Amino acid sequence: MTRPSTAPARPAPDRSPADRPGAASFAAVRPAEAAHTATSAAPFDPAEGVQFLAPDGRLRRNARNEPYAAIVDALDEGTLRALYRDMAVMRRLDAEATALQRQGQLALWVPSVGQEGAQVGAGRATRAQDWVMPSYREHVIGMIRGVDFVDLLRMLRGVTHGGWDWRATHFHLYTLVIGTQALHGTGYAQGVALDGLVGTGDPARDTAVLTCFGDGATSEGDVSEAMVYAESLHVPEVFLCQNNQWAISVPTGVQAARPIADRAAGFGLRAERIDGNDVLAAYAVTRAQLDAARAGEGPGLVEAVTFRMGAHTTSDDPTKYRTRELEQAWAERDPIARYETWLRHDRDVPQTFFDEVAAFAEAEARRVREAVPALPDPDPVSMFAHVYTEPNPVTEAQAAWLADYEAGFEDEEA
Ligand SMILES: Cc1ncc(C[n+]2csc(CCOP(=O)(O)OP(=O)(O)O)c2C)c(N)n1
Numbered sequence: 275m276t277r278p279s280t281a282p283a284r285p286a287p288d289r290s291p292a293d294r295p296g297a298a299s300f301a302a303v304r305p306a307e308a309a310h311t312a313t314s315a316a317p318f319d320p321a322e323g324v325q326f327l328a329p330d331g332r333l334r335r336n337a338r339n340e341p342y343a344a345i346v347d348a349l350d351e352g353t354l355r356a357l358y359r360d361m362a363v364m365r366r367l368d369a370e371a372t373a374l375q376r377q378g379q380l381a382l383w384v385p386s387v388g389q390e391g392a393q394v395g396a397g398r399a400t401r402a403q404d405w406v407m408p409s410y411r412e413h414v415i416g417m418i419r420g421v422d423f424v425d426l427l428r429m430l431r432g433v434t435h436g437g438w439d440w441r442a443t444h445f446h447l448y449t450l451v452i453g454t455q456a457l458h459g460t461g462y463a464q465g466v467a468l469d470g471l472v473g474t475g476d477p478a479r480d481t482a483v484l485t486c487f488g489d490g491a492t493s494e495g496d497v498s499e500a501m502v503y504a505e506s507l508h509v510p511e512v513f514l515c516q517n518n519q520w521a522i523s524v525p526t527g528v529q530a531a532r533p534i535a536d537r538a539a540g541f542g543l544r545a546e547r548i549d550g551n552d553v554l555a556a557y558a559v560t561r562a563q564l565d566a567a568r569a570g571e572g573p574g575l576v577e578a579v580t581f582r583m584g585a586h587t588t589s590d591d592p593t594k595y596r597t598r599e600l601e602q603a604w605a606e607r608d609p610i611a612r613y614e615t616w617l618r619h620d621r622d623v624p625q626t627f628f629d630e631v632a633a634f635a636e637a638e639a640r641r642v643r644e645a646v647p648a649l650p651d652p653d654p655v656s657m658f659a660h661v662y663t664e665p666n667p668v669t670e671a672q673a674a675w676l677a678d679y680e681a682g683f684e685d686e687e688a
C-alpha cells in the first residue's frame with residue numbers, strides 16, 4: 275500500500291540539522307560566532323577548561339588543571355576503581371532500562387549514556403553529609419548515594435510519585451519541571467547554613483548541597499533566581515550544569531552565546547568549566563568546589579561539557595535533529611573508554627578487575643530485569659493521598675469518584 279499523498283514526507287534520518295524545519299529561525303537568533311558553545315565536533319580545548327584525561331587516555335598536566343592536581347594525586351586505588359565501576363555498571367543498566375521500556379515495562383526511560391564521567395566524578399566528590407538536588411538524568415549519582423536502581427525505575431514505571439528515601443540517601447526526588455530544583459537547592463543550602471553546618475572546620479560536619487541541571491535549564495528564571503539568592507545569602511551550594519549539548523532538540527548554542535560558566539561572574543559565583551567526559555576532572559573540580567562551599571566560601575558553578583549520546587528520552591528520536599557524524603565525533607570522546615585506557619596502561623589495573631565489573635553489571639541487569647515486572651501496582655486512589663498536607667474537599671471528591679469508577683469494573687467482572 276502506498277503512502278497517501280497528503281501525508282508529509284518523513285525526513286531522511288541522516289539529513290543535516292541545518293536542513294531541518296526551524297533551522298532558519300535558530301540561525302536568526304544565534305549567529306555564527308556562537309559556534310564554540312554550539313554543538314560541534316571540535317574537541318574539548320584544555321585551554322578553555324579543566325581536563326586531565328584526553329580522549330586518548332593519557333593524563334596531562336597543564337596550567338589549567340594544576341590547581342586540582344593534588345586532588346587527583348591523592349585518589350587511592352579503591353576510589354579509582356570505584357569511578358570505573360560506577361560508570362560501567364551505569365552504562366549496562368542504561369541499556370537494560372531502555373530494553374524494559376521497549377517491552378512496555380517502563381513508561382519512560384531517560385538515558386544518561388555519555389554523561390557518566392561528569393556524573394560519577396561529581397557524585398563521588400560528595401561527602402556522606404552533603405545533599406544532592408537532581409534533575410531527572412542523574413541516576414548514577416543516586417546510586418552512589420545509595421539509591422537502589424530498581425527504586426529509580428519505580429518512578430519511571432509510573433507506580434510511585436517518588437520511589438526512594440531521600441532522607442536516608444540525601445538524594446532528593448527527581449524534578450521534571452526544568453530548573454525548579456535549583457530553587458530547592460538554594461533554599462536547602464540556606465537551611466544548612468542556618469543549622470550551623472558550614473565553616474566549623476569539622477570535615478564530618480560541614481555540609482554542602484550539589485544542585486544538578488542541564489544547559490537548557492539555564493534559560494529558566496528559576497536557575498538565575500537560585501544563583502542570585504545563593505550568592506546573596508552566601509549559601510554552601512555547588513551548581514553542576516551538565517552541558518550535554520542539547521535541550522531535547524535545541525542545541526546549546528541557541529540558548530548560550532558564551533560558555534555557561536562565564537555567566538557565573540555576573541552572579542558572583544566561583545566557576546570552572548571542565549571536560550565533562552573526564553571523570554578525573556569532574557571529581558577533582560567538584561570536590562574543590564564542595565570543599566570551598568562547606569568551608570563557608572559561598573556558592574560555585576561547574577559547567578561540565580559533555581554529550582548526551584542517546585536520545586533525550588525513549589520518546590525522542592535524535593536522528594531528526596543531529597547527524598551521525600556528530601555522534602561519531604563524540605563517541606570518540608567516550609568518558610569510559612578513555613578512563614579504561616588510563617587504568618590499564620598507566621595504573622596497571624589487571625584484566626580480572628574489568629571482568630569482575632562486567633560480571634557484576636550483568637548480574638545487576640538480571641536482578642533489575644526480574645524485579646521491575648514484579649513491582650506491585652499501587653491502589654489508583656492513592657494518587658490523591660499526598661496532593662495536600664491537609665484534608666481537601668476537592669481531592670476527596672475526586673478520590674471518591676475514582677473509587678466508585680474502579681468498583682464498577684469489579685462489578686463487571688463478577
Ligand atoms: C518548565 C519546563 N519547561 C519545559 C519542559 C519540557 N522539557 C523537558 S526536558 C527539556 C529540556 C531540558 O534540557 P536541559 O536542561 O539541557 O537538560 P537535559 O535534558 O539535556 O539533561 C524541556 C524543555 C519542562 N519539563 N519543564
Ligand SMILES: [Mg+2]
Binds near residue numbers: 488520522
Ligand atoms: Mg541538555
